[in-house]
Amino acid sequence: MTPDITLGNHIIIDYYNCQTTALSNPEEIEQIIRKAAELMQATVITGKFHHFSPLGVSGVLVISESHITIHTWPEHHYCAIDIFYCGALKIEEGLNYLKEALQSNNSSQKEFKRGLIEEKTLK
Amino acid sequence: MTPDITLGNHIIIDYYNCQTTALSNPEEIEQIIRKAAELMQATVITGKFHHFSPLGVSGVLVISESHITIHTWPEHHYCAIDIFYCGALKIEEGLNYLKEALQSNNSSQKEFKRGLIEEKTLK
Numbered sequence: 001m002t003p004d005i006t007l008g009n010h011i012i013i014d015y016y017n018c019q020t021t022a023l024s025n026p027e028e029i030e031q032i033i034r035k036a037a038e039l040m041q042a043t044v045i046t047g048k049f050h051h052f053s054p055l056g057v058s059g060v061l062v063i064s065e066s067h068i069t070i071h072t073w074p075e076h077h078y079c080a081i082d083i084f085y086c087g088a089l090k091i092e093e094g095l096n097y098l099k100e101a102l103q104s105n106n107s108s109q110k111e112f113k114r115g116l117i118e119e120k121t122l123k
Numbered sequence: 124m125t126p127d128i129t130l131g132n133h134i135i136i137d138y139y140n141c142q143t144t145a146l147s148n149p150e151e152i153e154q155i156i157r158k159a160a161e162l163m164q165a166t167v168i169t170g171k172f173h174h175f176s177p178l179g180v181s182g183v184l185v186i187s188e189s190h191i192t193i194h195t196w197p198e199h200h201y202c203a204i205d206i207f208y209c210g211a212l213k214i215e216e217g218l219n220y221l222k223e224a225l226q227s228n229n230s231s232q233k234e235f236k237r238g239l240i241e242e243k244t245l246k
Contacts (some may be wrong), residue, residue: 007196008194008203010135010205014238014239045181046171048169048185052187058168058190060183060185062173062181062183066181067181067192067194069190069192069207071190071207073130073238076238078130080131080133080207080238082205082207084192084203110235112135114135115137115201115203117199117201
């Protein structure tokens with residue numbers, strides 16, 4: 001039997017009932033996402049955070065381990081976060097902080113393996 | 124009964140057996156992703172494409188409709204693409220082009236709804 005390996009992990013989280021006013025503030029969202037990346041011990045390469053008129057922020061951090069993205073809908077007290085990573089990150093530390101920083105009392109999280117590679121092709 | 128709406132759609136695609144040499148070239152990957160965005164009729168806000176040493180590219184496009192990301196593993200002829208969008212995009216046109224441009228004969232696609240909001244909260 002040839003075991004398989006996966007190249008990446010992908011976590012997608014929907015944060016509902018966010019009580020923070022940060023959802024409409026690109027500077028605060030950038031601070032939150034960069035802090036989460038730091039807590040995960042991710043290596044940040046570059047980031048872009050954009051403020052939509054009249055509402056909402058889209059942000060991405062490219063990290064050595066892949067990416068973190070956020071999209072906010074302040075009018076619905078909702079934001080969507082994706083964390084795509086390879087290698088070992090302290091994900092739980094980042095996720096605990098995000099839930100607290102976003103002041104969400106209701107979230108939905110899924111995790112997927114990305115890039116299923118047959119181990120024999122690695123030799 | 125109160126019907127719900129969703130704020131976004133999220134498509135994640137794993138492209139295997141990519142025969143293109145573009146996977147190790149950040150300029151070519153950027154061209155491919157921007158062309159896919161154009162075909163989908165997405166509005167590009169900004170983009171970042173990064174070349175890893177010795178191999179691989181990570182790229183993100185922030186679009187008005189949310190984001191498109193790509194991560195490549197040329198050594199495995201594999202790349203991972205995410206398309207997060209709200210509103211109406213011509214997704215199929217973009218996906219058809221991506222499969223052709225990446226020269227992949229084996230791909231795996233999933234789609235999720237993001238941000239389930241009760242319609243009553245929209246009033």
